[in-house]
Amino acid sequence: MEQNPRPRTVLETCGEEIIRIVTPVSICMLLVVILVSVLNRGSSLDDGLSFATMATMAYSESSSDSIWDKLKGALLNSLVFVAVVTVATFLMVLLFYFKCTKFLKYYMGFSSLLVLGFMGGEIAIFLIKASSFPVDCFTFAVALYNFTVVGVMAVFLSRMAIFVTQAYLVVIGVLVAYWFTLLPEWTTWGLLVAMSLYDLAAVLLPGGPLRLLVELAMDRDEDIPALVYEARPVISDAGLGDGVVRRRVWREGRGDFDEDQRLRSDLVPGSSLRTYIYGESESERNIVDAEDGRALGGDSELAAPLMQHINIRMNSLENAVSSENLALEGIGLGSSGAIKLGLGDFIFYSVLVGRAAMYDFMTVYACYLAVIAGLGITLLLLAFYRKALPALPFSVLLGVLFYLLTRLLLESFVVQCSINLLMF
Amino acid sequence: MTVAAGIGYTLLALGPSLSLFVAVISRKPFLTLTLLSSTLVWLMSLIALSAVWRAFLPFKTATWWPYSLLILTSVALQEALRLFLWRVNKRMEEMLDAYADRVSKPRLYITDKMQIALAGGMGHGVAHAVFFCISLLTPAFGPATYYVEKCSKIPFFLVSSIMALAFVTIHTFSMVIAFNGYSEGNKKDQYFAPVVHLAAGVFTLINLASGGCVVGIPLLYVMAIVTLVHCGNTVWRRLTDNRSMETNLQ
Numbered sequence: 317m318e319q320n321p322r323p324r325t326v327l328e329t330c331g332e333e334i335i336r337i338v339t340p341v342s343i344c345m346l347l348v349v350i351l352v353s354v355l356n357r358g359s360s361l362d363d364g365l366s367f368a369t370m371a372t373m374a375y376s377e378s379s380s381d382s383i384w385d386k387l388k389g390a391l392l393n394s395l396v397f398v399a400v401v402t403v404a405t406f407l408m409v410l411l412f413y414f415k416c417t418k419f420l421k422y423y424m425g426f427s428s429l430l431v432l433g434f435m436g437g438e439i440a441i442f443l444i445k446a447s448s449f450p451v452d453c454f455t456f457a458v459a460l461y462n463f464t465v466v467g468v469m470a471v472f473l474s475r476m477a478i479f480v481t482q483a484y485l486v487v488i489g490v491l492v493a494y495w496f497t498l499l500p501e502w503t504t505w506g507l508l509v510a511m512s513l514y515d516l517a518a519v520l521l522p523g524g525p526l527r528l529l530v531e532l533a534m535d536r537d538e539d540i541p542a543l544v545y546e547a548r549p550v551i552s553d554a555g556l557g558d559g560v561v562r563r564r565v566w567r568e569g570r571g572d573f574d575e576d577q578r579l580r581s582d583l584v585p586g587s588s589l590r591t592y593i594y595g596e597s598e599s600e601r602n603i604v605d606a607e608d609g610r611a612l613g614g615d616s617e618l619a620a621p622l623m624q625h626i627n628i629r630m631n632s633l634e635n636a637v638s639s640e641n642l643a644l645e646g647i648g649l650g651s652s653g654a655i656k657l658g659l660g661d662f663i664f665y666s667v668l669v670g671r672a673a674m675y676d677f678m679t680v681y682a683c684y685l686a687v688i689a690g691l692g693i694t695l696l697l698l699a700f701y702r703k704a705l706p707a708l709p710f711s712v713l714l715g716v717l718f719y720l721l722t723r724l725l726l727e728s729f730v731v732q733c734s735i736n737l738l739m740f
Numbered sequence: 741m742t743v744a745a746g747i748g749y750t751l752l753a754l755g756p757s758l759s760l761f762v763a764v765i766s767r768k769p770f771l772t773l774t775l776l777s778s779t780l781v782w783l784m785s786l787i788a789l790s791a792v793w794r795a796f797l798p799f800k801t802a803t804w805w806p807y808s809l810l811i812l813t814s815v816a817l818q819e820a821l822r823l824f825l826w827r828v829n830k831r832m833e834e835m836l837d838a839y840a841d842r843v844s845k846p847r848l849y850i851t852d853k854m855q856i857a858l859a860g861g862m863g864h865g866v867a868h869a870v871f872f873c874i875s876l877l878t879p880a881f882g883p884a885t886y887y888v889e890k891c892s893k894i895p896f897f898l899v900s901s902i903m904a905l906a907f908v909t910i911h912t913f914s915m916v917i918a919f920n921g922y923s924e925g926n927k928k929d930q931y932f933a934p935v936v937h938l939a940a941g942v943f944t945l946i947n948l949a950s951g952g953c954v955v956g957i958p959l960l961y962v963m964a965i966v967t968l969v970h971c972g973n974t975v976w977r978r979l980t981d982n983r984s985m986e987t988n989l990q
Binding site for chain 1: 768769770771772773776777779780783786787789790791793794797798799807810811814815818836839840843845846847848849852855856868870871872873874875876877878888890891896899900903904907937940941944945947948953956
């Protein structure tokens with residue numbers, strides 16, 4: 317029995333920031349997989365949606381087409397989708413340039429109302445039908461109304477409890493991702509690859525809309541109004557011996573950074589570097605009318621650029637800082653500030669995993685690991701390059717690669733071994 | 741065999757890992773990251789193996805030597821991977837120590853290093869259980885069940901869960917032994933992990949014979965218990981040595 321407890325090591329808190337962002341991503345993916353496996357059991361998987369949506373405007377896939385037709389159709393659909401998203405993002409850049417942030421905020425609130433109210437209601441109805449849950453429509457209407465209103469307030473206002481905001485953002489991500497999984501198969505995969513390539517272009521190319529948005533926001537030192545998920549910031553006092561971790565609710569605006577500066581000035585002297593990773597701008601498809609089952613004529617798009625901030629505090633005395641140490645600085649004890657991940661990243665990761673769930677669970681596990689690995693790589697690269705980086709490409713491309721490898725190679729190998737009760 | 745049976749099979753294979761995860765690994769986020777990375781690495785090794793062997797499967801012959809070749813190559817690849825993981829682990833420990841020096845916190849204790857090894861081993865074990873057992877459990881959630889002819893007394897899902905549990909134990913704790921052996925330079929510990937892994941793989945070959953699982957699975961559990969006991973001894977010895985060294989220094 318030890319007389320005095322030993323001081324804590326770096327192992328206690330190193331990597332906590334990453335876990336704080338990996339956990340909600342995993343929860344979102346898990347919920348989408350559960351929804352997909354519960355709701356898509358009976359329906360045929362190839363037909364997808366029977367009504368027109370923005371993502372299938374160019375070509376509606378049917379299971380009787382040849383592979384070459386499906387490929388061409390998927391490509392066409394993806395190109396149309398990416399074009400619409402590009403236009404919407406440029407529109408957003410324009411609005412932000414003309415300082416119409418109020419309009420953007422209201423639009424965000426309105427779109428989350430649509431997602432939570434209509435999409436959430438529709439999925440709730442599917443679930444009720446699937447489980448034969450006895451509930452009358454008045455109770456359902458009241459519950460849905462309350463749920464939606466609280467959700468809109470959580471997204472809209474900044475005074476909400478942080479857990480409620482996080483939960484509602486994850487729910488919005490789940491709902492949108494589930495709707496994306498209803499698209500035909502080839503179109504979904506084409507869309508995923510196209511969006512990750514678009515993300516790469518939009519953030520890294522000099523004329524890319526997201527890069528313009530970032531630079532505008534940096535010049536004005538403002539936050540872009542968008543649907544972003546914020547993890548709780550981790551502050552641990554390096555001066556104290558017991559390593560108590562204090563939590564601080566993220567406050568909007570620049571007052572936050574000033575307070576941060578004052579708090580950190582005596583602990584870690586040095587300059588603060590602000591680094592961004594950006595997701596992509598996302599447009600939603602048309603809203604489906606529940607009664608008719610056909611698309612509304614209106615073109616309600618949600619253009620919400622999605623970004624990820626990481627505040628990395630660097631010790632300016634340390635000149636020869638290796639890349640790995642930067643990563644540790646960013647994610648370890650010395651850093652403060654919240655990690656923000658755009659909701660579009662949540663959505664597309666979950667769409668990938670949900671699509672994998674429609675084939676088999678082995679692909680789900682493989683794709684989950686690939687997506688998390690991609691996220692980790694992106695964070696490491698961010699710490700290394702210290703400039704705006706897209707969050708989609710690595711995860712989605714790794715995910716697609718692992719899906720194909722698992723489906724073509726791994727599955728038969730593992731099944732053959734297991735059937736003969738051979739394991740290693 | 742209904743959802744309850746499916747959940748039961750899952751818990752049978754992964755129950756101890758789940759409790760270990762909740763009690764030890766989830767408390768330190770770095771260990772969770774280690775677990776995820778080692779799961780990914782094991783998956784990649786499995787994909788590499790399947791890429792090589794895909795062309796030859798399914799085996800047309802009923803003889804055992806193609807299967808033994810498969811087991812041999814798989815175990816060889818994964819043990820080579822363990823060596824590679826040791827190098828990466830050493831580098832990671834150096835980085836963590838350097839970081840600890842910079843923020844004036846104590847360097848990694850020996851228990852910390854062993855916990856990292858435990859997390860790494862558990863990643864391998866969980867990956868094995870997930871890909872060899874859990875991912876095949878989807879039919880088990882339905883109304884029927886499935887029997888294999890070679891082992892027709894108990895359902896296939898139950899057999900694979902039981903085997904997965906043994907392998908999870910072997911993978912988790914042999915990593916601790918192996919890392920201990922590499923850091924101390926102890927040859928016996930260094931060879932322990934590959935030998936046990938190979939023996940476990942070879943014992944599953946016994947399952948190829950009809951009714952062989954009655955012999956093969958208990959032997960597998962013998963290996964698992966041997967691993968557990970040896971790991972306990974090694975860790976105990978290391979900790980008491982360390983403590984006596986600390987008291988000698990004071």
